[in-house]
Amino acid sequence: MRFRRLFPLPASPQDKGAQAECSEQDHGQPQRQGRVIPGFRNVGRRTGRRSFPVFGKGLDAQVALYAIAVWTIYIVPFLACNPEITLSGLNCDRRFQICFRKILAHLPCDILMHINGTYVRHGDLDIHELFTPVDITDKVRAKLPGVNDNLLRIQAAISGKAEPNIDFSLSCQKCVFWQYCSRNLPKPNVFDLPGTGSAFSYKHKLAIYKDGDIVFSQLRGRPELRERQILSVEGVLDGKTILRKDKIRAFLRTLTYPIYFLDYEGINPPIPPYDGTRPHHQTPFQYSLHWIEREGGELHHAEFLGNPEVSPLRDLAEQLCRDIPKDVCVIVYNDTYEKPATRQLAELFPDLADHLLNICDHIKDLMIPFKNLDYYLPAMMGSYSIKYVLPALYPDDPELNYHNLTDVHKGTEASAAFMHMAGMPMEEREELRKNMLKYCCLDTYAMVKVWQKLIEISEN
Numbered sequence: 001m002r003f004r005r006l007f008p009l010p011a012s013p014q015d016k017g018a019q020a021e022c023s024e025q026d027h028g029q030p031q032r033q034g035r036v037i038p039g040f041r042n043v044g045r046r047t048g049r050r051s052f053p054v055f056g057k058g059l060d061a062q063v064a065l066y067a068i069a070v071w072t073i074y075i076v077p078f079l080a081c082n083p084e085i086t087l088s089g090l091n092c093d094r095r096f097q098i099c100f101r102k103i104l105a106h107l108p109c110d111i112l113m114h115i116n117g118t119y120v121r122h123g124d125l126d127i128h129e130l131f132t133p134v135d136i137t138d139k140v141r142a143k144l145p146g147v148n149d150n151l152l153r154i155q156a157a158i159s160g161k162a163e164p165n166i167d168f169s170l171s172c173q174k175c176v177f178w179q180y181c182s183r184n185l186p187k188p189n190v191f192d193l194p195g196t197g198s199a200f201s202y203k204h205k206l207a208i209y210k211d212g213d214i215v216f217s218q219l220r221g222r223p224e225l226r227e228r229q230i231l232s233v234e235g236v237l238d239g240k241t242i243l244r245k246d247k248i249r250a251f252l253r254t255l256t257y258p259i260y261f262l263d264y265e266g267i268n269p270p271i272p273p274y275d276g277t278r279p280h281h282q283t284p285f286q287y288s289l290h291w292i293e294r295e296g297g298e299l300h301h302a303e304f305l306g307n308p309e310v311s312p313l314r315d316l317a318e319q320l321c322r323d324i325p326k327d328v329c330v331i332v333y334n335d336t337y338e339k340p341a342t343r344q345l346a347e348l349f350p351d352l353a354d355h356l357l358n359i360c361d362h363i364k365d366l367m368i369p370f371k372n373l374d375y376y377l378p379a380m381m382g383s384y385s386i387k388y389v390l391p392a393l394y395p396d397d398p399e400l401n402y403h404n405l406t407d408v409h410k411g412t413e414a415s416a417a418f419m420h421m422a423g424m425p426m427e428e429r430e431e432l433r434k435n436m437l438k439y440c441c442l443d444t445y446a447m448v449k450v451w452q453k454l455i456e457i458s459e460n
């Protein structure tokens with residue numbers, strides 16, 4: 001939506017004709033028109049042509065927007081990524097292919113627009129600074145001969161009565177249709193094994209699947225499996241558990257009262273929405289905080305939730321400094337978000353930096369005992385994500401069941417809710433805010449319960 005506001009420009013009759021040919025037939029919906037995009041004036045001057053923007057979500061290469069000109073195609077990938085990957089992704093996008101076929105033959109120039117990760121927003125967006133153009137005309141030209149074949153294949157698949165019978169491939173890795181396409185696989189199967197890193201990735205799972213080893217009983221002894229995958233298999237087949245009490249006690253000794261449990265929700269959009277932020281800037285907009293002053297003390301709670309229309313960062317940072325004193329133990333679950341996000345807040349607000357960095361320095365990661373396999377239950381399925389750990393520690397506890405929440409059940413839903421809140425009627429918005437607060441509150445309450453469980457099992 002924000003992209004549309006970048007180009008709110010009147011159209012000429014010439015543009016209208018071009019738009020009708022490309023958008024109504026090929027995109028199925030009318031497109032906005034515009035003039036030469038100011039940031040690309042150098043290209044416009046060279047080619048002397050006019051342009052209009054076309055918007056759409058990309059597929060394989062995470063292409064978020066195509067600004068397609070009558071004479072120049074501007075391609076803006078979601079992430080600053082490799083031009084080769086972007087081009088291979090475009091092969092799979094029907095809308096792009098159709099526009100490609102119709103106009104590419106006449107185009108003198110194609111431009112890949114990288115997002116400039118160092119751009120910092122101050123006031124209105126400066127798209128001259130936000131985007132870095134790269135001329136990829138030769139690479140696009142080289143792909144032209146395959147376009148018609150691609151279109152025929154895509155058209156045949158769309159118009160056929162039966163679903164195409166396609167086996168799993170590397171393309172399925174992050175496909176949004178994965179749940180649907182994998183619905184007939186027995187459970188659990190090789191794709192349920194934990195692991196996304198280079199040591200054991202989707203590629204390894206796919207290779208095992210292609211060998212015909214799919215269910216867990218077929219996976220024993222596979223040489224690709226690492227400790228976590230073997231544990232996952234043995235947990236399901238043999239009910240294997242791990243409990244290293246001395247390690248857990250050692251971890252618990254590093255936590256001192258008062259203990260604060262902190263969790264952020266955040267966004268990191270490619271277009272920086274607020275002053276002082278960069279593309280993909282970690283932008284927390286909400287937090288929940290539980291704390292206990294002393295052993296056996298009461299559990300307290302505080303929370304913050306901003307509004308999307310104005311930057312929530314200053315208010316969040318100020319309240320955080322009021323809610324968390326200096327030099328106290330701050331527990332998070334997986335410190336890879338809270339630590340860098342708090343450091344970025346400190347960079348943004350030098351007057352609060354001392355306090356924010358103090359909070360950062362006292363962060364302890366509750367995930368460690370589970371990541372180190374000091375405590376492992378079969379229901380964790382080889383994972384140390386809190387979404388697996390919590391139900392494994394507290395099975396069938398409705399108070400701790402994320403499925404019992406309304407509207408927001410996970411971080412990505414909280415981020416989407418925040419972004420969509422702006423245009424909502426007040427009543428609906430208030431309801432959503434309540435549900436977002438409940439979700440984030442459960443995140444920190446879950447940490448309290450996990451910490452209490454660690455104390456309980458280490459003492460027994």
Ligand code: SF4
Pocket residue numbers: 166167168169171172175176177178181
């Ligand atoms: S998950 Fe299904 S739709 Fe997605 S790439 Fe794989 S086969 Fe195609």
